[in-house]
Amino acid sequence: MQRLLMKELIKWKHKKNRLPLILRGAHQVGKSWLLNEFGAVAFDDVFYINFESSPELKEVFDGDISPQRITELLGALHGRRIKPNETLLIFDEVQEIPRALTALKYFAESAPDYAVCCAGSLLGVALHSGTSFPVGKVDFLTLKPLNFEEFLMANNEDAMIEFIRGVRGSDMQKIPKAAADKLTDYLKLYFVVGGMPSAVASWLETRDYSLVEERQRNILTTYENDFSKHAPRSVVPKLRHLWNSIPSQMAKENKKFIYGLVREGARAREYEEAMLWLLDSGLLRKVGRITKAAAPLKAYEDLKAFKLYHLDVGLLRVMSELSPSVILDGIRIFEEFKGALTEQFVLSELIGKDFIRNLYYWTSDGKAEVDFVFADDRNIYPLEVKAGKNLQSKSLQVYRERYEPKLAIRTALSNLSLEDGLLNIPLFALFNIENYLR
Secondary structure, three states, X not given: OOOOHHHHHHHHHOOOOOOOEEEEOOOOOOHHHHHHHXXXXXXXXXXXXXXXXXXXXHHHHOOOOOHHHHHHHHHHHHOOOOOOOOEEXXXXXXXXXXXXXXXXXXXXXXXXXXXXXXXXXXXXHHHHOOOOOOOOOOEEEEOOOOOHHHHHHHOOOHHHHHHHHOOOHHHOOOOOHHHHHHHHHHHHHHHHHOOOHHHHHHHHHHOOHHHHHHHHHHHHHHHHHHHHHHOOOOOHHHHHHHHHHHHHXXXXXXXXXXXXXXXXXXXXXXXXXXXXXXXXXXXXXXEEEXXXXXXXXXXXXXXXXXXXXXXXXXHHHHHOOOOHHHHHOOOHHHHHHHHHHHXXXXXXXHHOOOOOOOOEEEEOOOOOEEEEEEEOOOOEEEEEEOOOOOOOOHHHHHHHHHHOOOOEEEEEOOOOEEEOOEEEEEHHHHHHHHHHHO
């Protein structure tokens, strides 16, 4: 598979003031594979260590953690010298040996020619648990499940991607029906398979929905096992309750998170630690509510009101017990449990865009709610998600009358259009949103 983050890794390699890199991301999104592939493509040699499966290497980081000592010891284990700028040194599951994280400071300060990359599925959890961290001495990148563009790439649809990306600015016009139909079929498939690399690989190898779902259930089981293995024992039951409530939270018309759906009588203070654990591990994503659409958006965030989203649309479908057979039922998959899968998809597409700093949602004093609001360097954009054929959006109209945005966005199954300040982007072309906005 091709991952778009590979381009960022190549840029990191050639940075003038390169620091050690930490690749963040949830369990099983492909961090280890990507770093090893990066090493194979961009370096002469790769030295890969998984600290979870090789705990004996802890001794390497006891005592003196100067880069010279560490590279000499690891080189002896490797059987050949670790060379500056030629060998990629990969520390995987780095949170298992906190002293390895501390050592990054010294690589940054006294040995910047060594290329060091780290990954850790539960790194965020470890840092919140008190693990020391080399502040200002590392670079960060975040890997997520395959987005829709990467899914198309995995299905050898590079020409289709190039065609969509070629539609921009004054050339904006309707996408031909044949292309739109083909992309809609891929989008339905993506809602079923999702973007977890092993699930996508299973689909590409077998074209068997049952085997794909078996792989997805194995991933979900792994996550639940992580709860028991890594979280404090007192938090584990709350983690399970909160995690299993996500489908019902997203099935509501108003998707604001409600603690009462986690467990009857539940209160925020009881579940704060569990929620933080799930957010830090990358399994959930949080979108806050803003009370006013004005810059900076962060200043108008209501910290008590938020929505929680899943890591992956395919895993959410499985947790919701929605059969893959819905793919055969026209556009039903986009409308299931009040468009929750569609909103999850849009969140996942937007959250990976560099030009979008943060995502929020907006509600009026009444019932109007705009699904997402975000800002770039110049403008604030409201974005409404429409799962079905009904494109009427009273909430977006209320927002537009109140704040008069330069441009409002709707994403739906309908074709590309721009009329009276309303830009309609087809769901299957949302990966090209930055070009459309330009």
